[in-house]
Amino acid sequence: MASPLPHQIIKGRGASYNPGTRFDKIELQPDGDYLDEVGEQSSLKTELYRDTTKSIVNFNDSPDIGFSASVNPYRGCEHGCIYCYARPMHEYLGLSAGLDFETKIFVKEDAARLLEKELSKSSWEPQVVVVGAATDPYQPVERKLKITRSLLEVFLRFRNPMAVITKNAMVARDIDLYKELNEFRCCSVSVSITTLDPKLARVMEPRTSSPADRLRAVEALAKAGIPVNVMVAPIIPALNDTEIARIIKAAADAGACSAHYVIVRLPYANKDLFVDWLSKHFPERKNKVLNRIRAIRGGKLYDSDWHKRMRGDGIFAQQIDMLFHMAYKKYGLDKRPRPPLATEYFRPAGGQQLTFF
Numbered sequence: 001m002a003s004p005l006p007h008q009i010i011k012g013r014g015a016s017y018n019p020g021t022r023f024d025k026i027e028l029q030p031d032g033d034y035l036d037e038v039g040e041q042s043s044l045k046t047e048l049y050r051d052t053t054k055s056i057v058n059f060n061d062s063p064d065i066g067f068s069a070s071v072n073p074y075r076g077c078e079h080g081c082i083y084c085y086a087r088p089m090h091e092y093l094g095l096s097a098g099l100d101f102e103t104k105i106f107v108k109e110d111a112a113r114l115l116e117k118e119l120s121k122s123s124w125e126p127q128v129v130v131v132g133a134a135t136d137p138y139q140p141v142e143r144k145l146k147i148t149r150s151l152l153e154v155f156l157r158f159r160n161p162m163a164v165i166t167k168n169a170m171v172a173r174d175i176d177l178y179k180e181l182n183e184f185r186c187c188s189v190s191v192s193i194t195t196l197d198p199k200l201a202r203v204m205e206p207r208t209s210s211p212a213d214r215l216r217a218v219e220a221l222a223k224a225g226i227p228v229n230v231m232v233a234p235i236i237p238a239l240n241d242t243e244i245a246r247i248i249k250a251a252a253d254a255g256a257c258s259a260h261y262v263i264v265r266l267p268y269a270n271k272d273l274f275v276d277w278l279s280k281h282f283p284e285r286k287n288k289v290l291n292r293i294r295a296i297r298g299g300k301l302y303d304s305d306w307h308k309r310m311r312g313d314g315i316f317a318q319q320i321d322m323l324f325h326m327a328y329k330k331y332g333l334d335k336r337p338r339p340p341l342a343t344e345y346f347r348p349a350g351g352q353q354l355t356f357f
Helices: 032-038 087-093 099-103 111-119 147-158 169-182 198-204 211-223 241-254 270-281 286-296 315-330
Strands: 047-050 057-059 069-071 104-107 129-131 162-166 187-192 228-235 258-263
Touching: 087 099, 087 270, 099 104, 111 147, 129 147, 147 162, 147 169, 162 169, 169 187, 169 211, 187 211, 198 211, 211 228, 211 241, 228 241, 241 258, 241 315, 258 315, 270 286, 286 315
Parallel strands: 047 104, 069 129, 129 162, 162 187, 187 228, 228 258
Antiparallel strands: 057 069
16 A cells, blocks of 8 residues: 555645555555656645444553543544554554544544443443544544534543543633533543644644644633643654643643653654655755664664653653653642543443432
């Protein structure tokens, strides 16, 4: 599986081609005559597909992730972030981690019903469920479909704690539900801010909200009393690492109560996609970026070892960690309370009671 345009920038998209999947036995490589025939294409349409999954809650036992349960209302993500570690998951669907990931979106229309079914089980143990661990729950199609909002309504009915991760200012649309959830300490919101530079954001995260809009969403949520965390993620050495302190200051000024960071992860097809992206958008900086990544990944572009994959290793990783924590303290985030989410308010069957006649 390959793209008809592997060497051209496609307007409004992060990737510019479809690499073959790691499960493919053969791969089509278009030649120059084919490219001449196709010509330049400025954009690709997003296609939506029904996802007929029978379960909605995913469980993991990864020792370096602080949660075990998650829900993803969509597969694939139209935001098109070139660095997204979830891209290779599309290969399990027989699709590419490249353009397919951001143009072929699978929609879990029954997500709310499936979540209600899961939370109603006698075996369910109240716990924090993360919404958006793999793909963004507030990507553009959510504006119309409102699947994420329907999930929030289920969490509220059961008073089961949840945490959402997004880089879209659309999250502020649901402040009314987050306020109700927060009355029972049942929600937190993490907004990812990778850069404050709108030009860099536009090529790195082409269909996300602007950095300024994300900060406004953080401010709106914080003013509503909702605990907001800012994810400085991913940090890409020699590309956006110089912005760490500025992002944390902006987050603190907007009212965030905490911040975390993750260093860029490039598993499987992500490596080639990212290298191709650098070649197109930052050719003069490409070698420096890649060499810095290798320096924190033991000479490779990716190291999957537990506890290293998020933070890296070596002197440059140590510098990033030190810079982050110095800024964290300087701007007072270490002094802001962030109470843990609560499970004691959970209501089995969503608080419904049987009526006997």
